[in-house]
Amino acid sequence: MMAAAELTHTATDLLDFFPAANGDGLNITWGHALNNKAQFEQALKGDVMMLETDIMVRGYGTSNPTNIPIHAHPPDSDSDLTVKEAIDLFMQVTNKGIKLDFKCIEALEPTLQILQQRKICAPILLNADIVNGPESFSTPVDPTRFIDTCNRYFPSAIMSLGFTTAWDCTPDASYTWEIITNLLYKVHRLPQHVTFPIRAVYLSTSWKRFLCVLGMKPSFSITVWSSPRDNVDMSGVVALRKYGGKDRVYVDLQDETMQQFKKALIDDDESTTHREVPIHWCxxxxxxxxxxxxxxxxxxxxxxxxxxxxxxxxxxxxxxxxxxxxxxxxxxxxxxxxxxxxxxxxxxxxxxxxxxxxxxxxxxxxxxxxxxxxxxxxxxxxxxxxxxxxxxxxxxxxxxxxxxxxxxxxxxxxxxxxxxxxxxxxxxxxxxxxxxxxxxxxxxxxxxxxxxxxxxxxxxxxxxxxxxxxxxxxxxxxxxxxxxxxx
The missing domain is CATH 2.60.120.200 (Jelly Rolls)
Structure with missing residues (x-):
């Protein structure tokens, strides 16, 4: 197997690759769930900077699974867009990055083999939910196998490592330290950039913990995301960006939620009473x-x-x-x-x-x-x-x-x-x-x-x-x- 670094450069920092973002993670724009050919091609022609797509193998969850990686999200088990076709289309543009969200471990190595065969000079985020998060009992992607396989093919690629989540409107649900440390045990030795995808609906009760996480290593960042049905209290998202640093917090929210967040930022800037973080530790x-x-x-x-x-x-x-x-x-x-x-x-x-x-x-x-x-x-x-x-x-x-x-x-x-x-x-x-x-x-x-x-x-x-x-x-x-x- 030829070394990935000889063929593919995927370690480009998002803010360096997109100078129009002006060093601000809020200015990175995302296309969501681009899991069919029409959506993917439209996003390639559009203004979004990062293409976000889900990956599994054709037939996953059925009696006839294959080893062909496709773009689909469970419960779907098929798609009109394979990973090979999508990467070939992606290679035709030079101004975008891509986030690959792996829904099953079986799709990982076949996808990385396809990427390795192409000279890609753009940021690629390798994403998986590798530990259980708030209110979730679904099975995570195998963390050891995911990290080891990614490092074998692309040891400098940006890792996006997160938590399975569910949302049941529980008011005090949060990313507890128990949940967060379960992930830190998996990633603390990684030398490359690691971003943690964090569901915005839980940040009002968790943002101070993630502020602490950001302070642990300069190679850590946060990517805040939301689901269409989430009712987000913006206070935690605003606070994490304000105190965590605009260059360390990426914001990948649904369109309506993003507008609410931007309004909350304006309201916070205009407020005469600013939240102060009581940090005495130096x-x-x-x-x-x-x-x-x-x-x-x-x-x-x-x-x-x-x-x-x-x-x-x-x-x-x-x-x-x-x-x-x-x-x-x-x-x-x-x-x-x-x-x-x-x-x-x-x-x-x-x-x-x-x-x-x-x-x-x-x-x-x-x-x-x-x-x-x-x-x-x-x-x-x-x-x-x-x-x-x-x-x-x-x-x-x-x-x-x-x-x-x-x-x-x-x-x-x-x-x-x-x-x-x-x-x-x-x-x-x-x-x-x-x-x-x-x-x-x-x-x-x-x-x-x-x-x-x-x-x-x-x-x-x-x-x-x-x-x-x-x-x-x-x-x-x-x-x-x-x-x-x-x-």
Whole structure:
């Protein structure tokens, strides 16, 4: 098999290929469901920039399937347009790109073989829904087979990797972190551009999570799409474009929905009250310690927080996120160090019955250096487990600790107070449970834990403190957000 790069160039960035878009993903125009010859030819003659078409094999779902790739969408099993015919027509124009949406894995390799035989100098998006998304129980395309096959033929092609979805007007349905991390596990190693097709109807409840995803890698982008019957709340779409960047968010909406979106953009620009994203985390102040290789253990530093991915890892302790700077403790003790944040434990649907706890740790070190938890420079460790147990301990040979409990939850807020030198040496953690299915949070949501008579740092020898975070346990992933360090 001849290398694809010798024959076909498909890695062209959409915004580079279409200068008329002026670097704005909103200005890329799309033709939808071009699954017959008349529609495809009309789109080739028209103004749309990207041709979007579905692909399956002829006879798919019947008793007589073939290996001939055609343009059709289930439940159809035949079409008057084969992939070979469509690509031959596509080769006659020079000002368009194409998005190939694979509805079955059987159509993938025959299609890529056809593409490989032609010298295409245009963007080609290879699309499939490879994990289950909101309200959907349909079978995704095999993720490993899809990604591996695409990379074997076109290792630089733009991947468009998304979620199966359904919509039943459920008001609080969303792309949860469980759903999103299931996809991130599949794609995090890919070096090429990956765009995530996201259904607009769910963005009002999910846009902040995808803002975080965009901040994880510059090669990630979002393609917002809609179905004709979707009733879209535009607030999430507007916010994602506004804060995610117009060059990172493509908008592929149905015509009527697109007009509603453009009006919502105008209304937002004219509004005197603008939505502000309460992001306290600054990625530039933190780094991931990679001195110890953990091949099945990853930490994403995003623009909004840190995502720890190590579910079912062989290594129980994650890589550690360290502060780049050391925080100086004032001798009078009037400005002690304070650390606060929000953490969410993330578990997939197939790990609900897995036993064992996962814990989040904050470490305070007394030398201004980045060290591991077994180092004597670690002074204080605070942990919160997914069962609600909170522990505060002094990291010395003779360990001093105290603990308490909150209701079992997925999301907690925490604040470490009074870390420094004072007249009454004490370290205190305040924690709050943000959601629970089992208790009344009005009366059971907060707790405080304190260690007294602790001289956190001897300022005569070590006037600075450093901060680090890690996750211990492999039954859950963890998202850390809204981190604020005050000194």
């Amino acid at each position: 990625r530039d102040l933190w780094f991931v310690d990679d001195t110890v290789p953990l091949p099945d253990n990853w930490v994403y530093l995003s623009t909004t927080g840190a995502l720890f991915l190590s579910r079912n890892s062989k290594h129980s302790t994650s890589k550690r996120v360290h502060s780049k700077q050391a925080y100086e403790v004032v001798k009078t003790g009037t400005h002690p160090l304070e650390i606060s944040g929000t953490l969410q434990f993330i578990g997939s649907s197939n790990s609900q019955n897995v036993s064992g706890e996962t814990e989040f740790y904050v470490y305070i070190s007394g030398t201004g250096e980045s060290v591991y938890s077994d180092n004597t420079n670690d002074i204080i460790a605070m942990s919160i487990s997914n069962s609600g147990k909170i522990t505060l301990q002094k990291c010395t040979t003779q360990v001093t600790s105290t603990d308490s409990s909150l209701p079992e939850s997925t999301t907690y807020e925490f604040t470490l107070h009074n870390i420094g030198v004072g007249l009454k040496p004490m370290v205190k953690v305040s924690a709050k449970c943000l959601n629970s299915d089992t208790v009344d949070l009005e009366s059971n949501s907060s707790v405080e834990v304190a260690l007294t008579e602790i001289v956190v740092v001897d300022i005569s020898t070590s006037p600075k403190l450093s901060v680090s975070f890690c996750k211990v346990g492999t039954t859950k992933d963890l998202m850390l957000e809204d981190v604020v360090v005050k000194c």
